[in-house]
Amino acid sequence: MSDGLTLWLTFAAIGVTTLMTRGSFIMLGEKARLPAALHRALRYAPAAALSALVVPDILLDGGQLQPLNPKLLAAVVVVVVALRWRNPWLPFILGMGVLIALRKGLGW
């Protein structure tokens, strides 16, 4: 992990994206309009980005495709729990529980 100044610069850079996106049309004022096609395409950005971050993390181990691993099993549990129950804590508790049990209990 980077430290010191680099880290704070990183925070500032991420903070800039917050202001840029939230402020875009609010700051531009009356004349600016978001084109319809761009509007539609932008709606898919968060889902695509979240998935592009998560899926490699749960499918790969040291850069290699690892179809059966503790993280993937824990991830499946998280999805099932989240779809089945509304409690916001439960997916975290059970997901972490499965991962810790598999890693520490079974030494996987």
Place this chain on the structure above:
Amino acid sequence: MSDAFRKGARAGWADFLPMSVGLIPWAVVTGIAMRSIGLSPVEAMGMNLIVYAGTAQLGTLPLIATGAPLWLIFVTALVLNLRFVIFSAAIAPAFHDHHWARRVSASYLLVDGVFAVGADKMLGAREPEWRWGYFIAPSVWCWCLWQVFVLVGVLGAEIVPRDWSLEFMVTIALMLLMIPMARTRPMLLAAVAGGLGAVLLRDLPLRLGLFAGIAIGIASGFVAEHWQTRRAER
């Protein structure tokens, strides 16, 4: 403080209060997650104050943890925040008759929940002070709630043993953000294509596989929606 402002503030706060409770687990988890990659309490709270965007914070943590280059972190945060461009475009008319200082604070404070609950009423209200009150009261409330419960998570993370793979909380949190999005078929396709694209293209230099995956995901969703509407029209 004008009467209209006070009335608006009360209405906005009352509308947002019930759903603001849902922020608490997110805030606590975000606090723990920031500590799990090795940020100190001061660094974690600094990030939380500067960035103030949960998804972008959680999404960039794995990149910060592995020492990814700054531009990569910047672009990833930008993509994760792109939905705010849509919110900003939708809600902008409600701020047009306001001073730039108010618009700057709105640019920092505009979050998903307040937008979802209040955008329609704000756009429909003619009185500018009522509109401002209706926006700023729940937004400041949300900010306070977020900071306090992130701090709870940041400090609470100390008592969890080191070898509990806490960094996986980040992955769980990102998955939980994704699940409600994948309700429609084009959105599900965008997620599946984005994820698999990132896995298949992982060996591209400069970690460009991440962006290639995102681009593939956006394109897939866009095209799928296009086909879906074309089929429905026929």
